[in-house]
Amino acid sequence: MSDSATPATPAKLDFIREIIAEDLAAGKHSTIITRFPPEPNGYLHIGHAKSICLNFGIAQEHAAVNARCHLRFDDTNPEKEESEYVESIKADVQWLGFEWGENLYFASDYFQFFYDCAVRLIQDGKAYIEQDSAEEMRVKRGNLTTPGTHSPHRERAVEDNLALFARMRAGDFQEGECVLRAKIDMASSNMNLRDPVLYRIMHAHHHNTGDAWCIYPMYDFAHPLEDALEHVTHSLCTLEFENHRPLYDWFIENCPVPCKPRQIEFARLNLTYTVMSKRKLLQLVQEGLVGGWNDPRLPTLSGLRRRGYPAPAIRDFCKRIGLTKFNSTTDVALLEFEVRDFLNHSSPRRMAVLDPLKVVLTNWAAEPLDSVVVANHPQNPAAGERAVPVSGELWIERDDFMEDPPKKFYRLGPGRHVRLRGGHIIRYVSHDKDAAGNITRIHAEILPGTVGVDTPAGVECRAAIHWVDAATGVDAEVRLYDRLFSVEDPDAAEGGFTSVLNPASLTTVTAKVEPALAAAEPGFACQFERIGYFVADSVDHQPGAKPVFNRTVALRDSWGKQAGR
Protein backbone atom coordinates (compact mmCIF):
# COMPACT_ATOMS: atom_id res chain seq x y z
CA MET A 1 0.00 0.00 0.00
CA SER A 2 1.26 3.50 0.77
CA ASP A 3 4.98 4.06 0.43
CA SER A 4 4.97 5.97 3.68
CA ALA A 5 3.89 2.80 5.44
CA THR A 6 6.98 0.91 4.26
CA PRO A 7 9.88 3.35 4.53
CA ALA A 8 12.40 0.75 5.65
CA THR A 9 12.07 -1.41 2.53
CA PRO A 10 15.64 -1.53 1.18
CA ALA A 11 14.77 -1.08 -2.45
CA LYS A 12 17.26 -2.50 -4.93
CA LEU A 13 19.55 0.21 -6.20
CA ASP A 14 18.94 1.16 -9.79
CA PHE A 15 21.90 2.07 -11.97
CA ILE A 16 21.68 5.77 -11.15
CA ARG A 17 21.51 5.28 -7.39
CA GLU A 18 24.39 2.86 -7.81
CA ILE A 19 26.51 5.58 -9.42
CA ILE A 20 25.57 8.05 -6.71
CA ALA A 21 26.47 5.56 -3.99
CA GLU A 22 29.86 5.00 -5.63
CA ASP A 23 30.52 8.72 -5.97
CA LEU A 24 29.66 9.23 -2.34
CA ALA A 25 31.83 6.31 -1.24
CA ALA A 26 34.73 7.62 -3.32
CA GLY A 27 34.45 10.99 -1.66
CA LYS A 28 33.74 12.68 -4.97
CA HIS A 29 30.94 14.71 -3.39
CA SER A 30 30.12 15.72 0.14
CA THR A 31 26.44 16.04 -0.70
CA ILE A 32 24.07 15.20 -3.53
CA ILE A 33 22.14 17.77 -5.50
CA THR A 34 19.62 16.85 -8.18
CA ARG A 35 17.11 18.94 -10.00
CA PHE A 36 13.76 18.70 -11.74
CA PRO A 37 13.92 21.16 -14.67
CA PRO A 38 10.59 21.43 -16.51
CA GLU A 39 10.02 23.91 -19.30
CA PRO A 40 6.84 25.82 -18.36
CA ASN A 41 5.13 25.15 -21.67
CA GLY A 42 2.41 22.74 -20.56
CA TYR A 43 1.04 20.75 -17.66
CA LEU A 44 2.93 17.97 -15.93
CA HIS A 45 1.91 14.38 -16.62
CA ILE A 46 2.56 10.92 -15.19
CA GLY A 47 5.81 10.73 -17.16
CA HIS A 48 7.09 13.76 -15.29
CA ALA A 49 6.09 12.01 -12.07
CA LYS A 50 8.74 9.41 -12.81
CA SER A 51 11.38 12.13 -13.03
CA ILE A 52 10.05 13.99 -9.99
CA CYS A 53 10.01 10.86 -7.84
CA LEU A 54 13.52 10.02 -9.03
CA ASN A 55 15.10 13.41 -8.41
CA PHE A 56 13.28 14.36 -5.23
CA GLY A 57 13.41 10.74 -4.07
CA ILE A 58 17.20 10.63 -4.32
CA ALA A 59 17.43 13.85 -2.35
CA GLN A 60 15.20 12.40 0.39
CA GLU A 61 17.21 9.19 0.54
CA HIS A 62 20.41 11.14 1.13
CA ALA A 63 19.05 13.50 3.76
CA ALA A 64 21.92 12.37 5.97
CA VAL A 65 24.37 14.32 3.80
CA ASN A 66 21.97 17.23 3.44
CA ALA A 67 21.09 16.34 -0.12
CA ARG A 68 18.48 18.39 -1.95
CA CYS A 69 16.54 18.62 -5.16
CA HIS A 70 15.99 21.89 -6.96
CA LEU A 71 12.86 22.86 -8.84
CA ARG A 72 14.13 24.83 -11.79
CA PHE A 73 12.07 26.25 -14.60
CA ASP A 74 13.96 25.89 -17.85
CA ASP A 75 12.47 28.99 -19.41
CA THR A 76 14.87 29.93 -22.19
CA ASN A 77 12.32 30.10 -24.99
CA PRO A 78 9.84 32.96 -24.44
CA GLU A 79 7.66 31.90 -27.36
CA LYS A 80 6.28 28.79 -25.70
CA GLU A 81 6.27 29.59 -22.02
CA GLU A 82 3.61 31.03 -19.74
CA SER A 83 3.21 31.87 -16.07
CA GLU A 84 0.05 29.76 -15.91
CA TYR A 85 2.21 26.71 -16.50
CA VAL A 86 4.68 27.74 -13.81
CA GLU A 87 1.89 27.83 -11.25
CA SER A 88 0.37 24.51 -12.32
CA ILE A 89 3.76 22.81 -12.19
CA LYS A 90 4.43 24.03 -8.66
CA ALA A 91 1.00 22.86 -7.55
CA ASP A 92 1.47 19.44 -9.13
CA VAL A 93 4.90 18.84 -7.60
CA GLN A 94 3.55 19.73 -4.17
CA TRP A 95 0.50 17.58 -4.65
CA LEU A 96 2.76 14.65 -5.50
CA GLY A 97 4.25 15.19 -2.06
CA PHE A 98 7.58 16.89 -2.71
CA GLU A 99 9.07 20.14 -1.43
CA TRP A 100 11.81 22.22 -3.00
CA GLY A 101 12.10 24.52 0.02
CA GLU A 102 14.43 27.41 -0.76
CA ASN A 103 15.53 25.83 -4.00
CA LEU A 104 13.22 27.35 -6.58
CA TYR A 105 15.05 28.67 -9.61
CA PHE A 106 14.50 30.06 -13.07
CA ALA A 107 17.00 29.61 -15.87
CA SER A 108 16.01 33.09 -16.98
CA ASP A 109 17.54 34.47 -13.78
CA TYR A 110 20.91 33.32 -15.14
CA PHE A 111 20.68 35.16 -18.46
CA GLN A 112 23.55 37.50 -17.58
CA PHE A 113 25.78 34.59 -16.64
CA PHE A 114 25.02 32.80 -19.89
CA TYR A 115 25.87 35.99 -21.74
CA ASP A 116 29.17 36.33 -19.90
CA CYS A 117 30.04 32.74 -20.69
CA ALA A 118 29.31 33.35 -24.34
CA VAL A 119 31.59 36.37 -24.35
CA ARG A 120 34.28 34.24 -22.77
CA LEU A 121 33.93 31.59 -25.46
CA ILE A 122 34.24 34.26 -28.13
CA GLN A 123 37.33 35.69 -26.46
CA ASP A 124 38.83 32.22 -26.35
CA GLY A 125 38.17 31.80 -30.06
CA LYS A 126 35.62 29.08 -29.34
CA ALA A 127 32.53 30.82 -30.62
CA TYR A 128 31.64 33.01 -33.57
CA ILE A 129 28.81 35.01 -35.06
CA GLU A 130 27.14 33.17 -37.93
CA GLN A 131 25.43 35.22 -40.60
CA ASP A 132 24.40 32.37 -42.84
CA SER A 133 20.66 31.79 -42.94
CA ALA A 134 19.13 28.87 -41.08
CA GLU A 135 18.71 27.14 -44.43
CA GLU A 136 22.37 27.67 -45.37
CA MET A 137 23.42 26.36 -41.99
CA ARG A 138 21.33 23.29 -42.46
CA VAL A 139 22.90 22.54 -45.82
CA LYS A 140 26.44 23.13 -44.60
CA ARG A 141 25.90 20.97 -41.55
CA GLY A 142 26.03 17.94 -43.83
CA ASN A 143 24.11 14.85 -42.84
CA LEU A 144 24.45 11.56 -40.99
CA THR A 145 27.06 10.21 -43.39
CA THR A 146 28.76 13.26 -44.83
CA PRO A 147 30.70 15.81 -42.82
CA GLY A 148 29.67 19.45 -42.73
CA THR A 149 31.54 22.30 -44.34
CA HIS A 150 32.88 25.40 -42.70
CA SER A 151 31.02 28.67 -42.77
CA PRO A 152 32.88 31.64 -44.25
CA HIS A 153 32.27 33.39 -40.93
CA ARG A 154 33.96 30.71 -38.86
CA GLU A 155 37.37 32.40 -38.81
CA ARG A 156 36.22 35.93 -38.15
CA ALA A 157 38.49 37.89 -35.78
CA VAL A 158 37.69 37.75 -32.08
CA GLU A 159 37.24 41.53 -31.88
CA ASP A 160 34.74 41.49 -34.72
CA ASN A 161 32.80 38.64 -33.12
CA LEU A 162 32.74 40.51 -29.86
CA ALA A 163 31.44 43.66 -31.52
CA LEU A 164 28.82 41.76 -33.48
CA PHE A 165 27.64 39.88 -30.36
CA ALA A 166 27.29 43.16 -28.49
CA ARG A 167 25.17 44.49 -31.32
CA MET A 168 23.05 41.32 -31.25
CA ARG A 169 22.40 41.86 -27.58
CA ALA A 170 21.70 45.56 -28.19
CA GLY A 171 18.95 44.73 -30.64
CA ASP A 172 20.68 45.94 -33.80
CA PHE A 173 19.58 42.87 -35.75
CA GLN A 174 16.35 41.36 -36.92
CA GLU A 175 15.38 37.85 -35.86
CA GLY A 176 17.23 35.33 -38.00
CA GLU A 177 19.90 37.74 -39.18
CA CYS A 178 22.61 36.09 -37.17
CA VAL A 179 23.30 33.65 -34.34
CA LEU A 180 26.18 32.81 -32.06
CA ARG A 181 27.72 29.38 -32.69
CA ALA A 182 30.26 27.32 -30.82
CA LYS A 183 33.34 26.40 -32.84
CA ILE A 184 33.73 22.68 -32.28
CA ASP A 185 33.88 20.15 -35.12
CA MET A 186 31.92 20.32 -38.35
CA ALA A 187 33.03 16.78 -39.20
CA SER A 188 31.94 15.13 -35.96
CA SER A 189 29.87 11.97 -36.29
CA ASN A 190 27.77 13.49 -33.52
CA MET A 191 25.66 16.12 -35.23
CA ASN A 192 25.32 18.04 -31.96
CA LEU A 193 28.99 18.92 -32.13
CA ARG A 194 28.83 20.45 -35.63
CA ASP A 195 29.11 24.03 -34.37
CA PRO A 196 25.81 24.19 -32.44
CA VAL A 197 23.91 27.44 -32.04
CA LEU A 198 24.36 29.10 -28.64
CA TYR A 199 22.20 32.19 -28.99
CA ARG A 200 19.42 33.25 -31.30
CA ILE A 201 17.65 36.58 -31.63
CA MET A 202 14.06 36.73 -30.42
CA HIS A 203 12.32 40.04 -30.03
CA ALA A 204 9.83 38.50 -27.66
CA HIS A 205 8.41 39.28 -24.26
CA HIS A 206 9.58 36.87 -21.59
CA HIS A 207 7.29 35.86 -18.71
CA ASN A 208 10.06 36.55 -16.20
CA THR A 209 12.58 38.97 -17.72
CA GLY A 210 10.11 40.99 -19.74
CA ASP A 211 11.85 42.89 -22.54
CA ALA A 212 15.30 42.97 -20.97
CA TRP A 213 16.70 40.57 -23.54
CA CYS A 214 16.32 40.07 -27.25
CA ILE A 215 18.77 37.19 -27.49
CA TYR A 216 18.02 33.87 -25.83
CA PRO A 217 20.34 30.91 -25.15
CA MET A 218 19.70 27.47 -26.57
CA TYR A 219 19.03 24.48 -24.30
CA ASP A 220 22.37 22.77 -24.98
CA PHE A 221 24.30 25.86 -23.96
CA ALA A 222 22.17 26.93 -21.03
CA HIS A 223 21.44 23.63 -19.34
CA PRO A 224 24.95 22.56 -18.27
CA LEU A 225 25.61 26.10 -17.04
CA GLU A 226 22.38 26.08 -15.02
CA ASP A 227 23.34 22.78 -13.44
CA ALA A 228 26.86 23.93 -12.63
CA LEU A 229 25.71 27.25 -11.23
CA GLU A 230 23.43 25.40 -8.83
CA HIS A 231 26.17 22.92 -7.94
CA VAL A 232 24.07 20.05 -9.19
CA THR A 233 26.06 16.85 -8.80
CA HIS A 234 23.93 14.52 -10.92
CA SER A 235 21.89 15.85 -13.79
CA LEU A 236 19.32 13.22 -14.65
CA CYS A 237 17.53 13.42 -17.98
CA THR A 238 15.88 11.21 -20.54
CA LEU A 239 17.46 9.09 -23.25
CA GLU A 240 17.00 11.53 -26.12
CA PHE A 241 19.73 13.71 -24.60
CA GLU A 242 22.28 10.92 -24.73
CA ASN A 243 23.93 12.36 -27.82
CA HIS A 244 23.99 15.76 -26.19
CA ARG A 245 26.23 14.66 -23.34
CA PRO A 246 29.52 15.34 -25.17
CA LEU A 247 28.27 18.84 -25.81
CA TYR A 248 27.14 19.18 -22.19
CA ASP A 249 30.64 18.23 -21.10
CA TRP A 250 32.20 20.58 -23.66
CA PHE A 251 30.44 23.59 -22.18
CA ILE A 252 31.37 22.50 -18.67
CA GLU A 253 35.01 22.27 -19.74
CA ASN A 254 35.14 25.52 -21.66
CA CYS A 255 33.10 27.87 -19.52
CA PRO A 256 34.03 29.38 -16.15
CA VAL A 257 31.78 27.19 -14.02
CA PRO A 258 32.11 26.42 -10.30
CA CYS A 259 31.80 22.62 -10.58
CA LYS A 260 31.32 19.73 -12.96
CA PRO A 261 27.89 18.12 -12.88
CA ARG A 262 27.47 14.71 -14.47
CA GLN A 263 24.64 14.03 -16.88
CA ILE A 264 23.04 10.58 -16.67
CA GLU A 265 20.23 9.45 -18.94
CA PHE A 266 17.35 7.10 -18.25
CA ALA A 267 14.36 5.84 -20.25
CA ARG A 268 11.24 7.97 -20.14
CA LEU A 269 7.93 6.42 -19.13
CA ASN A 270 5.64 5.03 -21.81
CA LEU A 271 2.19 3.70 -20.91
CA THR A 272 -0.14 1.57 -23.00
CA TYR A 273 -3.28 3.36 -24.26
CA THR A 274 -1.73 6.66 -23.22
CA VAL A 275 -0.42 9.71 -25.03
CA MET A 276 2.46 11.21 -23.13
CA SER A 277 3.91 14.02 -25.19
CA LYS A 278 3.14 17.58 -24.17
CA ARG A 279 2.71 18.57 -27.78
CA LYS A 280 0.04 15.92 -28.32
CA LEU A 281 -1.70 16.61 -25.03
CA LEU A 282 -1.79 20.26 -26.06
CA GLN A 283 -3.36 19.18 -29.33
CA LEU A 284 -6.09 17.23 -27.49
CA VAL A 285 -6.81 20.27 -25.35
CA GLN A 286 -6.73 22.80 -28.18
CA GLU A 287 -8.90 20.73 -30.51
CA GLY A 288 -11.47 20.35 -27.75
CA LEU A 289 -11.21 16.55 -27.81
CA VAL A 290 -11.05 16.74 -24.00
CA GLY A 291 -12.35 19.28 -21.51
CA GLY A 292 -8.99 20.83 -20.63
CA TRP A 293 -5.61 20.01 -19.12
CA ASN A 294 -7.38 18.61 -16.05
CA ASP A 295 -9.78 16.37 -17.93
CA PRO A 296 -9.98 13.19 -15.82
CA ARG A 297 -9.19 11.07 -18.87
CA LEU A 298 -5.82 12.71 -19.36
CA PRO A 299 -2.57 11.40 -17.85
CA THR A 300 -1.76 14.89 -16.60
CA LEU A 301 -1.21 15.09 -12.87
CA SER A 302 -4.10 17.54 -12.60
CA GLY A 303 -6.30 15.15 -14.59
CA LEU A 304 -5.31 12.14 -12.50
CA ARG A 305 -5.88 14.15 -9.34
CA ARG A 306 -9.38 15.14 -10.46
CA ARG A 307 -9.97 11.53 -11.44
CA GLY A 308 -9.21 10.53 -7.86
CA TYR A 309 -5.78 8.91 -8.31
CA PRO A 310 -4.04 9.34 -4.94
CA ALA A 311 -0.54 10.82 -4.93
CA PRO A 312 0.88 7.96 -2.84
CA ALA A 313 -0.37 5.47 -5.43
CA ILE A 314 1.45 7.39 -8.15
CA ARG A 315 4.60 7.43 -6.04
CA ASP A 316 4.34 3.69 -5.48
CA PHE A 317 3.83 3.20 -9.18
CA CYS A 318 6.99 5.17 -9.94
CA LYS A 319 8.89 2.87 -7.60
CA ARG A 320 7.52 -0.27 -9.19
CA ILE A 321 8.34 0.59 -12.77
CA GLY A 322 12.05 0.66 -12.03
CA LEU A 323 14.71 2.63 -13.80
CA THR A 324 16.75 1.51 -16.80
CA LYS A 325 17.95 2.63 -20.21
CA PHE A 326 15.61 0.20 -21.92
CA ASN A 327 12.94 1.83 -24.01
CA SER A 328 9.88 0.06 -22.59
CA THR A 329 6.15 0.44 -22.41
CA THR A 330 4.53 -0.17 -19.05
CA ASP A 331 1.03 -1.63 -18.94
CA VAL A 332 -1.46 0.90 -17.49
CA ALA A 333 -2.85 -2.06 -15.54
CA LEU A 334 0.10 -1.64 -13.20
CA LEU A 335 -0.89 1.97 -12.48
CA GLU A 336 -4.49 0.91 -11.96
CA PHE A 337 -3.36 -1.84 -9.63
CA GLU A 338 -1.51 0.67 -7.44
CA VAL A 339 -4.54 2.95 -7.38
CA ARG A 340 -6.89 0.12 -6.36
CA ASP A 341 -4.40 -1.14 -3.83
CA PHE A 342 -4.14 2.23 -2.12
CA LEU A 343 -7.83 3.05 -2.35
CA ASN A 344 -8.88 -0.34 -1.04
CA HIS A 345 -7.13 0.46 2.22
CA SER A 346 -8.02 4.13 2.47
CA SER A 347 -11.55 4.50 1.09
CA PRO A 348 -14.69 4.31 3.19
CA ARG A 349 -17.48 2.27 1.64
CA ARG A 350 -20.74 3.79 0.50
CA MET A 351 -23.69 2.52 -1.50
CA ALA A 352 -24.86 3.75 -4.86
CA VAL A 353 -26.91 2.24 -7.66
CA LEU A 354 -25.84 3.19 -11.16
CA ASP A 355 -28.69 1.59 -13.11
CA PRO A 356 -31.65 1.56 -10.71
CA LEU A 357 -34.44 -1.01 -10.68
CA LYS A 358 -37.24 -0.54 -8.12
CA VAL A 359 -37.90 -3.26 -5.55
CA VAL A 360 -41.06 -3.19 -3.45
CA LEU A 361 -41.00 -5.18 -0.24
CA THR A 362 -44.50 -6.65 0.05
CA ASN A 363 -44.23 -7.56 3.73
CA TRP A 364 -42.17 -4.61 4.97
CA ALA A 365 -44.67 -4.15 7.83
CA ALA A 366 -43.47 -7.49 9.26
CA GLU A 367 -40.25 -5.81 10.45
CA PRO A 368 -40.19 -2.10 9.59
CA LEU A 369 -36.85 -0.46 10.50
CA ASP A 370 -35.72 3.16 10.25
CA SER A 371 -32.18 2.27 9.34
CA VAL A 372 -29.54 -0.42 9.33
CA VAL A 373 -25.98 -0.09 10.53
CA VAL A 374 -23.30 -0.71 7.91
CA ALA A 375 -19.52 -0.86 8.39
CA ASN A 376 -17.59 1.92 6.69
CA HIS A 377 -14.78 -0.50 5.98
CA PRO A 378 -15.18 -4.24 6.55
CA GLN A 379 -11.44 -4.87 7.02
CA ASN A 380 -10.92 -1.85 9.24
CA PRO A 381 -13.24 -1.55 12.27
CA ALA A 382 -11.57 1.75 13.17
CA ALA A 383 -13.33 3.29 10.18
CA GLY A 384 -16.54 2.98 12.15
CA GLU A 385 -20.11 2.41 11.08
CA ARG A 386 -22.94 4.48 9.74
CA ALA A 387 -26.70 4.25 9.80
CA VAL A 388 -28.24 3.91 6.35
CA PRO A 389 -31.97 4.67 6.12
CA VAL A 390 -34.31 1.97 4.88
CA SER A 391 -37.98 1.68 3.98
CA GLY A 392 -40.31 -0.62 2.10
CA GLU A 393 -39.05 0.47 -1.34
CA LEU A 394 -35.52 0.50 -2.62
CA TRP A 395 -33.34 0.57 -5.71
CA ILE A 396 -31.08 -2.25 -6.77
CA GLU A 397 -28.76 -2.60 -9.73
CA ARG A 398 -30.58 -3.78 -12.84
CA ASP A 399 -27.76 -6.28 -13.35
CA ASP A 400 -28.51 -7.87 -10.02
CA PHE A 401 -31.79 -9.37 -11.20
CA MET A 402 -32.14 -11.91 -13.96
CA GLU A 403 -35.43 -13.21 -15.20
CA ASP A 404 -33.83 -16.42 -16.38
CA PRO A 405 -30.54 -16.70 -14.51
CA PRO A 406 -27.83 -19.24 -15.30
CA LYS A 407 -26.88 -21.72 -12.62
CA LYS A 408 -23.84 -19.81 -11.40
CA PHE A 409 -25.67 -16.51 -11.02
CA TYR A 410 -25.98 -16.01 -7.27
CA ARG A 411 -28.16 -12.91 -7.09
CA LEU A 412 -31.89 -12.23 -7.44
CA GLY A 413 -34.18 -14.12 -9.78
CA PRO A 414 -37.43 -16.03 -9.72
CA GLY A 415 -37.47 -18.38 -6.76
CA ARG A 416 -34.26 -16.97 -5.31
CA HIS A 417 -33.02 -15.20 -2.21
CA VAL A 418 -30.42 -12.48 -1.96
CA ARG A 419 -28.92 -10.48 0.91
CA LEU A 420 -29.34 -6.71 0.95
CA ARG A 421 -25.89 -5.69 2.12
CA GLY A 422 -26.11 -4.76 5.80
CA GLY A 423 -29.83 -5.52 5.82
CA HIS A 424 -32.38 -8.27 5.30
CA ILE A 425 -32.32 -11.33 3.16
CA ILE A 426 -35.16 -10.96 0.67
CA ARG A 427 -37.08 -13.54 -1.35
CA TYR A 428 -38.37 -12.98 -4.87
CA VAL A 429 -42.14 -12.74 -5.22
CA SER A 430 -42.87 -11.42 -8.72
CA HIS A 431 -41.85 -8.83 -11.27
CA ASP A 432 -43.60 -6.36 -13.59
CA LYS A 433 -42.87 -5.53 -17.21
CA ASP A 434 -43.88 -2.70 -19.49
CA ALA A 435 -45.42 -3.10 -22.93
CA ALA A 436 -41.96 -3.39 -24.49
CA GLY A 437 -41.05 -6.29 -22.21
CA ASN A 438 -38.66 -4.31 -20.00
CA ILE A 439 -38.60 -5.22 -16.36
CA THR A 440 -39.96 -2.25 -14.41
CA ARG A 441 -40.36 -3.46 -10.86
CA ILE A 442 -39.58 -6.34 -8.56
CA HIS A 443 -41.81 -7.49 -5.74
CA ALA A 444 -40.03 -9.28 -2.95
CA GLU A 445 -40.49 -10.06 0.70
CA ILE A 446 -38.11 -9.74 3.60
CA LEU A 447 -37.14 -12.62 5.85
CA PRO A 448 -37.76 -11.08 9.27
CA GLY A 449 -34.92 -11.48 11.75
CA THR A 450 -32.15 -11.78 9.16
CA VAL A 451 -30.50 -8.40 9.72
CA GLY A 452 -27.04 -8.73 11.20
CA VAL A 453 -27.14 -12.50 11.49
CA ASP A 454 -25.85 -15.38 9.37
CA THR A 455 -28.04 -16.88 6.73
CA PRO A 456 -30.56 -19.17 8.46
CA ALA A 457 -30.30 -22.91 7.85
CA GLY A 458 -32.40 -24.04 4.94
CA VAL A 459 -32.16 -20.75 3.06
CA GLU A 460 -29.95 -20.67 0.01
CA CYS A 461 -28.42 -17.22 -0.25
CA ARG A 462 -24.89 -16.81 -1.54
CA ALA A 463 -24.68 -13.15 -2.49
CA ALA A 464 -25.10 -9.74 -0.89
CA ILE A 465 -26.00 -6.91 -3.24
CA HIS A 466 -25.82 -3.15 -2.84
CA TRP A 467 -28.95 -1.02 -2.72
CA VAL A 468 -30.26 2.48 -2.01
CA ASP A 469 -33.43 3.30 -0.11
CA ALA A 470 -36.03 4.77 -2.48
CA ALA A 471 -37.56 7.12 0.08
CA THR A 472 -34.33 8.90 1.03
CA GLY A 473 -31.88 8.12 -1.78
CA VAL A 474 -30.81 11.08 -3.91
CA ASP A 475 -30.02 11.47 -7.58
CA ALA A 476 -26.36 11.96 -8.48
CA GLU A 477 -24.49 12.60 -11.69
CA VAL A 478 -21.93 9.86 -12.05
CA ARG A 479 -19.21 10.05 -14.69
CA LEU A 480 -17.77 6.74 -15.77
CA TYR A 481 -14.36 7.09 -17.36
CA ASP A 482 -12.64 4.61 -19.57
CA ARG A 483 -9.50 4.75 -21.68
CA LEU A 484 -9.34 7.81 -23.88
CA PHE A 485 -7.95 5.72 -26.73
CA SER A 486 -9.11 2.40 -28.03
CA VAL A 487 -5.71 1.22 -29.19
CA GLU A 488 -2.66 0.30 -27.17
CA ASP A 489 -0.39 2.71 -28.99
CA PRO A 490 -2.32 5.85 -29.98
CA ASP A 491 0.91 7.46 -31.17
CA ALA A 492 1.07 4.94 -33.98
CA ALA A 493 -2.52 5.54 -35.07
CA GLU A 494 -3.02 6.31 -38.73
CA GLY A 495 -5.48 9.07 -39.32
CA GLY A 496 -4.68 10.92 -36.11
CA PHE A 497 -6.12 10.78 -32.63
CA THR A 498 -9.72 11.25 -33.72
CA SER A 499 -9.65 7.88 -35.41
CA VAL A 500 -8.75 6.05 -32.23
CA LEU A 501 -10.68 7.99 -29.61
CA ASN A 502 -12.71 5.62 -27.47
CA PRO A 503 -16.37 6.68 -27.73
CA ALA A 504 -16.97 5.14 -24.30
CA SER A 505 -14.21 7.14 -22.62
CA LEU A 506 -16.88 9.19 -20.83
CA THR A 507 -20.36 7.97 -19.92
CA THR A 508 -22.57 10.03 -17.68
CA VAL A 509 -25.40 8.36 -15.78
CA THR A 510 -27.94 9.48 -13.23
CA ALA A 511 -27.51 7.23 -10.25
CA LYS A 512 -29.13 6.81 -6.85
CA VAL A 513 -26.83 7.34 -3.90
CA GLU A 514 -27.28 7.09 -0.17
CA PRO A 515 -28.42 10.45 1.26
CA ALA A 516 -25.24 11.20 3.22
CA LEU A 517 -23.30 11.51 -0.03
CA ALA A 518 -25.23 14.63 -0.98
CA ALA A 519 -23.24 16.49 1.67
CA ALA A 520 -19.82 15.14 0.60
CA GLU A 521 -17.05 17.70 0.09
CA PRO A 522 -15.39 18.07 -3.31
CA GLY A 523 -12.54 15.59 -3.48
CA PHE A 524 -14.21 13.12 -1.09
CA ALA A 525 -13.15 9.64 -2.15
CA CYS A 526 -15.01 6.44 -1.39
CA GLN A 527 -15.77 3.02 -2.74
CA PHE A 528 -19.23 2.45 -4.13
CA GLU A 529 -19.58 -1.10 -2.92
CA ARG A 530 -19.32 -3.75 -5.63
CA ILE A 531 -18.85 -1.03 -8.30
CA GLY A 532 -15.59 0.85 -7.96
CA TYR A 533 -13.80 3.80 -6.44
CA PHE A 534 -15.35 7.23 -6.86
CA VAL A 535 -14.43 10.77 -5.99
CA ALA A 536 -16.64 13.86 -5.64
CA ASP A 537 -15.59 16.04 -8.57
CA SER A 538 -13.30 18.85 -7.49
CA VAL A 539 -14.83 21.31 -9.95
CA ASP A 540 -18.50 20.47 -10.48
CA HIS A 541 -19.48 18.88 -7.19
CA GLN A 542 -21.01 21.32 -4.73
CA PRO A 543 -22.60 20.25 -1.45
CA GLY A 544 -26.27 21.10 -1.48
CA ALA A 545 -26.51 20.81 -5.25
CA LYS A 546 -26.85 17.59 -7.22
CA PRO A 547 -23.79 15.50 -6.33
CA VAL A 548 -21.24 14.80 -9.09
CA PHE A 549 -18.92 11.81 -8.82
CA ASN A 550 -16.06 10.63 -11.01
CA ARG A 551 -15.22 6.99 -11.24
CA THR A 552 -11.57 6.70 -10.36
CA VAL A 553 -11.25 3.04 -11.27
CA ALA A 554 -13.61 0.08 -11.38
CA LEU A 555 -13.40 -2.86 -9.02
CA ARG A 556 -12.06 -6.12 -10.37
CA ASP A 557 -15.05 -8.21 -11.34
CA SER A 558 -14.38 -11.85 -11.95
CA TRP A 559 -18.08 -12.62 -12.39
CA GLY A 560 -18.29 -10.01 -15.09
CA LYS A 561 -15.41 -11.58 -16.93
CA GLN A 562 -16.90 -15.03 -16.79
CA ALA A 563 -20.26 -13.84 -17.94
CA GLY A 564 -18.80 -11.64 -20.64
CA ARG A 565 -20.67 -8.71 -19.19
Added chain:
RNA sequence: AGCCUCAUAGUGUAAUGGUAACACCCCGGAUUUUGAUUCCGUUAUUCUAGGUUCGAGCCCUAGUGAGGCUACCA
Protein backbone atom coordinates in the same frame (compact mmCIF):
# COMPACT_ATOMS: atom_id res chain seq x y z
C1' A B 1 24.11 5.09 -44.79
C1' G B 2 27.33 6.96 -40.19
C1' C B 3 27.50 7.57 -34.85
C1' C B 4 25.39 6.67 -29.89
C1' U B 5 22.28 3.58 -26.67
C1' C B 6 19.51 -0.67 -25.47
C1' A B 7 17.88 -6.26 -25.63
C1' U B 8 15.84 -11.40 -19.17
C1' A B 9 8.27 -14.88 -18.71
C1' G B 10 2.58 -11.56 -22.13
C1' U B 11 4.21 -6.55 -19.46
C1' G B 12 7.81 -4.09 -16.28
C1' U B 13 12.04 -4.97 -13.42
C1' A B 14 16.03 -8.37 -10.15
C1' A B 15 20.24 -11.61 -10.18
C1' U B 16 29.76 -10.08 -6.48
C1' G B 17 31.26 -14.76 -13.53
C1' G B 18 28.44 -19.85 -9.67
C1' U B 19 20.71 -23.22 -8.63
C1' A B 20 17.40 -17.28 -13.35
C1' A B 21 13.76 -14.32 -9.32
C1' C B 22 9.89 -10.44 -7.91
C1' A B 23 5.56 -7.55 -9.21
C1' C B 24 1.53 -6.77 -12.65
C1' C B 25 -1.58 -9.42 -16.12
C1' C B 26 -3.80 -14.35 -17.13
C1' C B 27 -5.77 -18.96 -15.23
C1' G B 28 -7.33 -22.33 -11.01
C1' G B 29 -8.68 -23.09 -5.76
C1' A B 30 -9.97 -21.57 -0.37
C1' U B 31 -12.32 -17.79 2.65
C1' U B 32 -16.01 -13.86 2.13
C1' U B 33 -22.86 -10.12 4.29
C1' U B 34 -18.57 -6.36 -1.77
C1' G B 35 -18.31 -12.36 -7.52
C1' A B 36 -13.96 -6.91 -4.13
C1' U B 37 -10.20 -7.61 -0.47
C1' U B 38 -7.25 -11.58 1.79
C1' C B 39 -4.86 -16.44 1.27
C1' C B 40 -2.92 -20.56 -1.67
C1' G B 41 -1.56 -22.46 -6.33
C1' U B 42 -0.56 -23.06 -12.03
C1' U B 43 1.67 -21.68 -16.70
C1' A B 44 5.74 -19.22 -18.81
C1' U B 45 11.91 -16.11 -19.30
C1' U B 46 18.06 -14.73 -20.65
C1' C B 47 17.46 -12.08 -29.29
C1' U B 48 20.98 -15.25 -32.70
C1' A B 49 25.90 -17.30 -33.73
C1' G B 50 30.72 -17.77 -32.30
C1' G B 51 34.67 -16.95 -28.50
C1' U B 52 37.11 -16.52 -23.31
C1' U B 53 36.26 -19.61 -18.78
C1' C B 54 35.94 -25.41 -14.72
C1' G B 55 31.50 -22.36 -15.21
C1' A B 56 28.44 -16.78 -19.16
C1' G B 57 22.01 -13.45 -18.48
C1' C B 58 26.65 -10.97 -16.97
C1' C B 59 33.07 -10.58 -20.31
C1' C B 60 34.74 -10.34 -25.99
C1' U B 61 33.41 -10.40 -31.48
C1' A B 62 29.89 -10.47 -35.26
C1' G B 63 24.88 -10.46 -36.63
C1' U B 64 19.65 -9.30 -35.81
C1' G B 65 15.99 -6.17 -33.76
C1' A B 66 14.46 -1.56 -31.23
C1' G B 67 15.19 3.68 -29.85
C1' G B 68 17.86 8.35 -30.54
C1' C B 69 20.68 12.06 -33.64
C1' U B 70 20.82 15.85 -39.62
C1' A B 71 15.70 22.67 -34.84
C1' C B 72 17.71 29.75 -34.62
C1' C B 73 12.62 23.56 -29.54
C1' A B 74 13.49 21.48 -24.77
